[in-house]
Amino acid sequence: xxxxRRLQHRIGLSTAAVLLLCLWVSVAQSQTVYRVVDEQGNVTxxxxxxxxxxxxxxxxxxxxxSASRPSTAAPRSLGRPGQPFMxxxxxxxxxxxxxxxxxGGMTPVEVQVVPPLRDDHQIQLLVNGELSQSALHSDAxxxxxxxxxxxxxxxxxxxxxxxxxxxxxxxxxxxxx
Numbered sequence: 001x002x003x004x005r006r007l008q009h010r011i012g013l014s015t016a017a018v019l020l021l022c023l024w025v026s027v028a029q030s031q032t033v034y035r036v037v038d039e040q041g042n043v044t045x046x047x048x049x050x051x052x053x054x055x056x057x058x059x060x061x062x063x064x065x066s067a068s069r070p071s072t073a074a075p076r077s078l079g080r081p082g083q084p085f086m087x088x089x090x091x092x093x094x095x096x097x098x099x100x101x102x103x104g105g106m107t108p109v110e111v112q113v114v115p116p117l118r119d120d121h122q123i124q125l126l127v128n129g130e131l132s133q134s135a136l137h138s139d140a141x142x143x144x145x146x147x148x149x150x151x152x153x154x155x156x157x158x159x160x161x162x163x164x165x166x167x168x169x170x171x172x173x174x175x176x177x
Contacts, residue, residue, distance in 0.1 A: 090114035120160035
């Protein structure tokens, strides 16, 4: 059997070996970077020793393994009516109400966007499936010159690249003569 003193000595040697191995791995993983100052006093850093400069040894950055989590984000694609793409909770035509009868002339259209429309997003208005007004960073529109009869209104939400990301439910209005 091994004496207690010899066992402690072996454990001490093993611990020292592990510490040396860790130190060697740490040094092997560090990287040397060279600090170079040009004639105008501009400082640059390089890993190329041929450019000269003062050697600076950088310690490796600590890292942690990434935790893999299932994505809960909604896809940013054209949503169904009532299902706007993030970051909006609500996107609908608030006024006029579906089935409303309005007199000809100027017809206001209000689009409800919750939370408020982002600076880089726009809304465009369709009447009977055709573009009525070009995209604006606005939630209020005016329709003029609609003929008497039934018309279908729909708003489209455009992202910062002009792509349609969502459409409201269609709203049918009646223009009185």
